[in-house]
Amino acid sequence: MASASVGEEEHNNNNKLILYSYWRSSCSFRLRIALNVKGLEYEYKAVNLLKGEQSHPEFLQLNPIGFVPVLVDGPAVIFDSFAIIMYLEDKYPQHPLLPxxxxxxxxxxxxxxxxxxxIQPLHNLNLLQKYIEEKVGPDEKLPWVQSVIRKGFTALEKLLKEHSGRYATGDEIFMADIFLAPQLHSAYKRFNIPMNEFPILSKLHETYYEIPAFREAWPENQPDAVGELSQ
Structure with a gap:
C-alpha cells in the first residue's frame, strides 16, 4: 500500500475541515466540488443568506466582508473561493486541480x-435585490442576468474551443471545471439560458452530471436546501 502524502497525513492528524456554506451560493458550490474531488471530508455549517446570517457578528469575525464560503482548517480561516481553492491545492496536493x-x-x-x-458577481444576491430590483425594477432582474451570462459564456466558448476534451481543458478535472459547473448549473436551472447556444459548455454541463463529486455538491443535495425547497 502506498504511503500517505504529507497533505493527507496532516489532514488525518487535524480536526475535520469546516465549510461555512449556503446551498444556493455558487461560490460555496465551487468549494464543495473541490473538496469532493480531493476526497476531503468536511463539516457543513449552513449560513442562511436570505435571513442575513452572513451579517451576524460571529460570522463577521470569520469573514469581515460577510460572504460565503469560509473554510476553517484548524487555526487557519480562509475566505474567498479562489483563495480557498489555492490553499487546498497547496496543502492537500492529492488530485491536483491545476495541470x-x-x-x-x-x-x-x-x-x-x-x-x-x-459573470457571478454581476448576478449575486446583493446586486439583484438591492440594486437591480429596487432601483431599476423587478422585471429587469432576469434580462440583466441573462445578458451577463450570455456575454461570459460567449467568451468561454471561444477560450475553450481549442482546449476542451471530456472536461474543460482536456480529459482531467481541473480548476476550470470547478468554476464552470456551478455557473452552468445556475444558468440552466435558475436563469433559463438555452444551452444549445453554447455547444462546448452544454457538453460539459452534461458531463458534470455524471461525476459523483459534482452531483454530491449540487445545491439541492445540501442539508440547508431542504427547508427552502419545501416552501
Missing amino acids: TDIHKRAINFQAASIVSSS
Whole structure:
C-alpha cells in the first residue's frame, strides 16, 4: 500500500475541515466540488443568506466582508473561493486541480476568472435585490442576468474551443471545471439560458452530471436546501 502524502497525513492528524456554506451560493458550490474531488471530508455549517446570517457578528469575525464560503482548517480561516481553492491545492496536493503545463494552467486561470470576475458577481444576491430590483425594477432582474451570462459564456466558448476534451481543458478535472459547473448549473436551472447556444459548455454541463463529486455538491443535495425547497 502506498504511503500517505504529507497533505493527507496532516489532514488525518487535524480536526475535520469546516465549510461555512449556503446551498444556493455558487461560490460555496465551487468549494464543495473541490473538496469532493480531493476526497476531503468536511463539516457543513449552513449560513442562511436570505435571513442575513452572513451579517451576524460571529460570522463577521470569520469573514469581515460577510460572504460565503469560509473554510476553517484548524487555526487557519480562509475566505474567498479562489483563495480557498489555492490553499487546498497547496496543502492537500492529492488530485491536483491545476495541470503542470503552464499554458493549460493559464487557460484554467482565465476560465475561472471569467466566471468569478465577469459573470457571478454581476448576478449575486446583493446586486439583484438591492440594486437591480429596487432601483431599476423587478422585471429587469432576469434580462440583466441573462445578458451577463450570455456575454461570459460567449467568451468561454471561444477560450475553450481549442482546449476542451471530456472536461474543460482536456480529459482531467481541473480548476476550470470547478468554476464552470456551478455557473452552468445556475444558468440552466435558475436563469433559463438555452444551452444549445453554447455547444462546448452544454457538453460539459452534461458531463458534470455524471461525476459523483459534482452531483454530491449540487445545491439541492445540501442539508440547508431542504427547508427552502419545501416552501
